[in-house]
Amino acid sequence: MFVKNAWYNAGWDYHFTQSQQNGLKQGKGALVARKIAGERLVLYRKPNGQIVALEDRCVHRQAALSLGVKEGDNIRCMYHGLRFGPDGQCNEIPGQEHIPTKACVRSFPVVERDNWVWVWMGDPARADEALIPFAIGPSHPDWNVKTSQMQVAASYRLEIANLADLTHLAWVHQGTLGGPDLQTRAKFTTIKPTFTATSHSLRTEYVVRDVPISSFMAHLFPPETRFDLWFDITHTVPCTWVLHFRVFLADGKADGEPAGQLIADTWTSQAVTPNDGETVDYYYSWGAARHCEFPGLSELLRDNLDDAFTEDRHVLEAQHVRVREKPDFPTISIIHDNGPSRMLRVLDALLAAEAAGAARPQPLTEAAVA
Numbered sequence: 001m002f003v004k005n006a007w008y009n010a011g012w013d014y015h016f017t018q019s020q021q022n023g024l025k026q027g028k029g030a031l032v033a034r035k036i037a038g039e040r041l042v043l044y045r046k047p048n049g050q051i052v053a054l055e056d057r058c059v060h061r062q063a064a065l066s067l068g069v070k071e072g073d074n075i076r077c078m079y080h081g082l083r084f085g086p087d088g089q090c091n092e093i094p095g096q097e098h099i100p101t102k103a104c105v106r107s108f109p110v111v112e113r114d115n116w117v118w119v120w121m122g123d124p125a126r127a128d129e130a131l132i133p134f135a136i137g138p139s140h141p142d143w144n145v146k147t148s149q150m151q152v153a154a155s156y157r158l159e160i161a162n163l164a165d166l167t168h169l170a171w172v173h174q175g176t177l178g179g180p181d182l183q184t185r186a187k188f189t190t191i192k193p194t195f196t197a198t199s200h201s202l203r204t205e206y207v208v209r210d211v212p213i214s215s216f217m218a219h220l221f222p223p224e225t226r227f228d229l230w231f232d233i234t235h236t237v238p239c240t241w242v243l244h245f246r247v248f249l250a251d252g253k254a255d256g257e258p259a260g261q262l263i264a265d266t267w268t269s270q271a272v273t274p275n276d277g278e279t280v281d282y283y284y285s286w287g288a289a290r291h292c293e294f295p296g297l298s299e300l301l302r303d304n305l306d307d308a309f310t311e312d313r314h315v316l317e318a319q320h321v322r323v324r325e326k327p328d329f330p331t332i333s334i335i336h337d338n339g340p341s342r343m344l345r346v347l348d349a350l351l352a353a354e355a356a357g358a359a360r361p362q363p364l365t366e367a368a369v370a
Contacts, residue, residue: 001277002037003350005122006238007132009271009283010034010053012147013115016045031075033066035275037121037238041108042066046073052086053108053119059090065105115139115147116271116283122354133201133240135269138285143267145287146302152282152313154320156239156274159282160347161340162312163241163272164202166231167191168336172315175215176308184211193231195342200350201236202343207258210250216304226250228258237347239272265289266301278320282309 011032019030032043033056040056042065054075056066063079070076074091076083082103083092090103109120109127115137120127138145152159162168169178170188178184193206208229213221230246244267249260270284286301323329333341 001351002121002274003238003347003354004037005126005354006120006350007111007118007127008036008121008238009240009273009281010036010041010043010110010117010119011149011281011283013112013117016043016051016117018045018047018049030070031066031068033064034119034273034281036119037274038276039121040064041119042075043110043117043119044070044075046086050086051110051112051117053110054084054086054088055106055108057105058082059103059105113137114269116269133236133242134234135240135242135271136267136285136287137269138287142290143287144290144293144298145267145269145285146298147283147285148302148306149281149283150306150309150313151275151279152316153279154313154316155277155323156272156280157344157347158316158320158323159272159280160235160237160239160343162316163239163270164204164235164339164343165336166233166339172311173215173308176304176311177214177216179212179215179218181212187211189336193339195339197342197346200346201234202339202346204231204233204235204339206231207255209254209258210252213247214304216300216307227263228260230258235343237343237350238274241270241272243268243270262292264297265292268301268305284309 016032017029030044034041034043041053042056043051043053045051054065056064058065058077058079060080060082063077065075065077068076068078071083073086074083081094082090084105085091088105088107090099093099109124111118111129111132113132114135116135118132136143136145138147167189170185174180178188187208191206193204196203210226211229212218213227228248228250232244234242246262247264248258248262251258251260253259266286266288268284268286273281275281284305286305287298288301
């Protein structure tokens with residue numbers, strides 16, 4: 001179901017604090033419980049700031065280590081007091097001198113990059129940091145990036161298909177990312193993108209020309225103003241989706257690079273992390289370039305994503321219920337399934353290769369997605 005030899009996103013770096021004990025806020029604090037690709041993890045920061053990821057399951061009776069406490073670099077299970085080091089090895093059993101060699105829990109490689117925390121879920125010997133997807137994080141000096149997250153009760157395959165198909169903006173997102181007018185609907189439903197596929201990603205490029213601005217920004221411009229919208233998307237499995245989105249005043253041309261005045265230059269970085277076959281954690285951001293930003297723009301972008309992804313969530317959760325009810329229901333394919341079909345083929349090829357014990361995929365490079 002899941003590619004294991006891959007980096008999965010465990011959240012934003014600020015979710016993992018130097019607190020000593022867990023607070024009341026779920027998903028943030030001293031000991032952070034996550035479920036990633038069917039595995040339960042507990043993550044915490046050591047005093048030196050390094051993040052540790054262990055299986056959230058005490059070797060004694062499978063108690064949740066995320067309900068324990070940090071002790072320096074260690075974590076202690078608060079069921080019977082077993083203490084584990086950051087390597088997962090038990091180093092104390094209260095009331096017992098002998099510590100069995102099997103008294104250990106699985107540890108996972110962890111890397112912080114672009115303000116995201118990445119966990120390698122497969123063979124630690126194959127963990128290659130070059131495979132971490134490119135993103136623009138909120139600490140980037142040239143971009144004013146704002147972050148958010150939500151959980152969606154749907155299969156991650158549905159999320160992948162949804163992200164690979166932006167024609168649904170004309171229908172699902174008429175009041176947010178798209179627009180209610182017939183011109184916008186016609187342009188988004190006749191997109192002719194350029195696809196470039198690799199062993200683990202799909203790059204999609206296209207321009208939507210001579211349309212009103214998206215609904216969420218319509219109040220900022222005269223209603224008669226028309227724009228060219230430039231999309232450059234890199235979609236990588238298990239699932240990151242990074243978009244360089246630029247808005248130009250319409251130049252009147254039918255093709256080629258937009259040549260009108262640049263109005264907005266933005267990046268949105270998004271990561272879909274499957275908990276299991278039923279839910280995903282969705283970490284996302286959007287922000288504008290500091291050289292052409294105006295006050296409040298990046299906040300507007302981020303807040304609009306919250307609204308738009310809530311619209312997506314309603315559609316996907318209802319779809320997931322129906323797919324579960326009738327998994328063999330005969331569906332049809334239409335022209336707008338091109339992107340989703342390509343992306344799911346990339347995922348399925350990686351799943352098949354991993355099942356067959358094939359060699360690791362080639363590393364990602366920034367040049368491939370910039």
